Structures are given as C-alpha cells and as structure tokens.
Amino acid sequence: MTTFENVSVEKQANVYFDGKVTSRTINFADGSHKTLGIMQIGLYQFSTHKAELMEILSGQVEVKINGENQWHLFQAGECFNIPANSGFEIHAIALTDYCCTFID
Amino acid sequence: MTTFENVSVEKQANVYFDGKVTSRTINFADGSHKTLGIMQIGLYQFSTHKAELMEILSGQVEVKINGENQWHLFQAGECFNIPANSGFEIHAIALTDYCCTFID
Numbered sequence: 001m002t003t004f005e006n007v008s009v010e011k012q013a014n015v016y017f018d019g020k021v022t023s024r025t026i027n028f029a030d031g032s033h034k035t036l037g038i039m040q041i042g043l044y045q046f047s048t049h050k051a052e053l054m055e056i057l058s059g060q061v062e063v064k065i066n067g068e069n070q071w072h073l074f075q076a077g078e079c080f081n082i083p084a085n086s087g088f089e090i091h092a093i094a095l096t097d098y099c100c101t102f103i104d
Numbered sequence: 105m106t107t108f109e110n111v112s113v114e115k116q117a118n119v120y121f122d123g124k125v126t127s128r129t130i131n132f133a134d135g136s137h138k139t140l141g142i143m144q145i146g147l148y149q150f151s152t153h154k155a156e157l158m159e160i161l162s163g164q165v166e167v168k169i170n171g172e173n174q175w176h177l178f179q180a181g182e183c184f185n186i187p188a189n190s191g192f193e194i195h196a197i198a199l200t201d202y203c204c205t206f207i208d
Contacts, residue, residue: 010110010156011203012161013142019199021185022142024128026113038126038142039119047206095123099115 004034023053023100035100039092047087049092052104055079064089105137120145121148127204130203143196151191155207157182163200 010025016030023037039059050082054063056078062071063080066087074080082088084103114129118139125148127141143163157169158167160182166175170191178184186192188207 003112003114003131005112006110007113008107009111009113009128009140010107010137011140012106013140013201015142015201017198019142019144022201024113024140034108036113036115036128038119038123040144042160058119070117081194095119097119097126 004028016046017042020044032104033102036099037098037101039096039098041089041092041095043089043091045087045089048082048084051084053079053101053103054082054084055099055101057097057099059098060093061096061098062091062093108132120150120204121146124148141199141202141204143155143194143202145196145199147193147195148193149193152186152188155188156186157183157207158186159203159205161201161203163196163198165194165197165200165201165202189193 004026006029010026016021020040023035025033025035026082027033056074056076058076060075062073064071065082108130110133112131118127124146125141125146127139129137129139131137160178160180162180164179166177168175169186
C-alpha cells in the first residue's frame with residue numbers, strides 16, 4: 001500500500017530530539033492512528049504506551065527492545081514490534097523513513 | 105485549521121538535500137495537493153513549476169525569491185507566495201515545520 005486513503009492528517013509535526021526525529025499523525029476512520037516519520041542518523045530512545053508496529057520505508061536501523069540484550073538490524077521493507085508499556089533504543093544508521101502503527 | 109480531513113497521504117517521504125528537508129504529500133478530493141514538511145537548519149534552493157503558497161507552522165526562515173534582491177523573514181503563522189516557473193532560496197534559521205500549497 002503506497003497511500004493511505006480517506007484519512008485525516010494533523011498539520012503540525014511531532015518533533016523529538018531537537019528535530020532529529022519528526023513525524024506526522026495520520027488518523028483513520030476506524031479510530032486507529034499511525035505516524036509517518038523521518039529519523040536523521042543518530043541514536044534515540046523511545047518509550048511505548050500502546051504496542052507499536054514499526055515499518056522501515058527506507059533507510060536502516062538497529063533496534064534493542066527494553067529488557068533485551070540483542071540489537072537487531074532492520075532495512076527498508078522490514079518491520080518490528082514493540083510491546084505496550086515498554087520501549088526501545090533505535091540507532092538510525094542512515095536517514096530513515098518509517099511508519100509507526102499504534103496497536104490497541 | 106489544525107487537521108486536513110478526507111485526504112490521502114503518500115506513505116513514502118519526499119527527501120531533499122540528503123534528508124535535511126523532507127515532506128509528505130497530501131492529496132485532496134478536489135485534485136489539489138499540499139506537502140507538509142520539515143527543514144533542518146540550513147540554506148536551500150528550490151525551483152517551482154506551479155505557483156506555491158508556503159505557510160510556516162513553526163520555526164523561522166529567511167526567503168529570497170528568484171529575481172529579487174531582498175531577503176524576507178517569516179515566522180510561525182506567516183506565509184509567502186512563490187510564482188510559478190520560478191524559485192527561491194530559503195534559509196531555515198531554526199528547525200522549521202511548513203505546509204506548501206501548490207496553486208493551479
């Protein structure tokens with residue numbers, strides 16, 4: 001799927017780490033939402049409330065989920081899950097375009 | 105207006121200047137489209153095909169439109185027009201969140 005149809009988009013960006021990570025919130029008719037974001041090269045830490053599915057649209061990241069010791073490499077076209085009420089460290093090895101789906 | 109309703113969003117980001125400027129394309133039911141973008145601090149040059157209305161959502165830029173000598177400062181809440189088939193230099197003085205409307 002290359003476009004999201006019949007959605008609403010919040011105009012103002014979500015900005016993290018002084019703009020090194022930014023995203024737009026996309027709201028779907030069924031009440032769910034996703035964010036489409038960009039990570040500049042760098043190392044970041046995020047926490048989660050809902051579970052999340054992170055899809056790498058372009059770029060490359062290494063990810064370590066809270067409580068795990070292993071870093072996992074993900075490239076364009078690959079995705080990973082983060083449990084609810086958890087978090088992850090993410091190292092953007094290249095400029096990375098991602099889609100985050102929040103899971104109820 | 106803080107959200108765009110009943111639109112389609114292209115999943116993949118538009119990436120310029122090695123990711124220092126990125127945007128998402130928003131398509132409207134009437135066939136028009138806008139981009140919602142982020143500029144990292146820096147100096148950039150863009151050319152236009154259609155005329156454009158650039159709205160600064162947050163941040164601060166200086167702009168010089170092709171053929172003009174004067175730089176103009178724009179802040180959050182302000183906007184400026186660029187003619188079709190022209191271009192502009194833009195200096196993002198701060199991380200800048202913008203909305204670009206393409207005008208037929």
